[in-house]
Amino acid sequence: MSERHTGGCHCGNLRYQLAAPLRDIAHCHCSICRRTSGGIVVTWITVPMEVFTWTAGSPAAYDSSPTCVRYFCINCGAQVALFTRNSPGTMDVTIATLDQPELAAAERHIWTDTRLPWLHLDEHLPGERGESV
Numbered sequence: 001m002s003e004r005h006t007g008g009c010h011c012g013n014l015r016y017q018l019a020a021p022l023r024d025i026a027h028c029h030c031s032i033c034r035r036t037s038g039g040i041v042v043t044w045i046t047v048p049m050e051v052f053t054w055t056a057g058s059p060a061a062y063d064s065s066p067t068c069v070r071y072f073c074i075n076c077g078a079q080v081a082l083f084t085r086n087s088p089g090t091m092d093v094t095i096a097t098l099d100q101p102e103l104a105a106a107e108r109h110i111w112t113d114t115r116l117p118w119l120h121l122d123e124h125l126p127g128e129r130g131e132s133v
Contacts, residue, residue, distance in 0.1 A: 015056035
């Protein structure tokens, strides 16, 4: 039996399930993630599309770039997931929306070229100037 993890938005309108191990987790430092989340970094898990399921609610979608669609709750505004056309077989999910985010430690940093110079977070992890897909 595979691992199952659940999560959702702040208000509970959106719920999802991942039927996959918690790996391929990265702190993203891109300016788009900062502006769409209001945070200084967003930590994502990338999972195969077939293991991700919306179990409650229907997310709103926002095309944040020519290649990315972000999914969020229309009620509370929480950003929950991201689909990138650069990797059409996967879905990225925000670690902060997992019911147990403490189980999902980051493995690397991505988009380090745009990292805020005063941010010191998990400096022992490897980093990528962009993102290898």
